[in-house]
Amino acid sequence: MIFVGTCGFCEARKKYFQDFKTVEIQQTFYRILEEKTLKKWRSEAPEGFVFSIKAFQGITHPANSPTWRRSNVKPSKDVGLLKPTNEVFKYWEITLNEARILNARFILIQLPKSFKETEESFANAEKFFSKISRDIEIAVELRGWSEKGIKKFVREFDVIDVTDPLIRKPLHRGDINYYRLHGAYENGRIIYKHKYTDEELEKIAERVKEWNKKESYIYFNNVYMCDDAKRFRDLI
Secondary structure, eight states, X not given: OEEEEEESOSSOHHHHHHHXXXXXXXXXXXXXXXXXXXXXXHHHSOTTXXXXXXXXXXXXXXXXOGGGGGOSSOOOTTOSTTOOSHHHHHHHHHHHXXXXXXXXXXXXXXXXXXXXXSHHHHHHHHHHHHXXXXXXXXXXXXXXXXXHHHHHHHHHTTOEEEEOTTTOOOOSSSSEEEEEEXXXXXXTEEETTOOOOHHHXXXXXXXXXXXXXXXXXXXXXXXXXXXXXXXXXXXX
């Protein structure tokens, strides 16, 4: 089965729930949300709708990340990069609780480029994943890593490899694939203003179907995400 959605509600929720079968919640990355907000979203969603939530940035992003400007939390020096600190573990428990309230299928851990392919990063990850509760599927997006490093990471820690099907095939074991489509790439930079061509969407559809085992989730995250996701949905 193939599910198509966007990173965040790209239109009014009532309409979104009619148009799509899944969403990746972005607000949980920037802010700690009230329980009543999450319960409201869950109650509004139709039966069978799949939520994924993006893990709070206190788990992944250091205090100097510009993303903290949008947060309702003041970061300490002990946050981010999967550091095995009390702060990071606290934020994981908060994220996990949010996911449980939503009955989310996935938690996305999107790591910044500052989480480099080093022994220190692997050591942090080993301590983090060995200690956390993980009764919800975890998907991880690594940026700037080699395929060899990504493959080792996702298999060692038994997580879903998040990738762009135009770039490469997923490297994890398991029968669930998770894709994020940010736009185009230029000299290592993401061009979010890119609008996918019909040819690109057809190629994505072809690869997603070819690599599909049990379930595949595709989330658009470019400027034109709503339109592109609907065009892609109609191809599948």
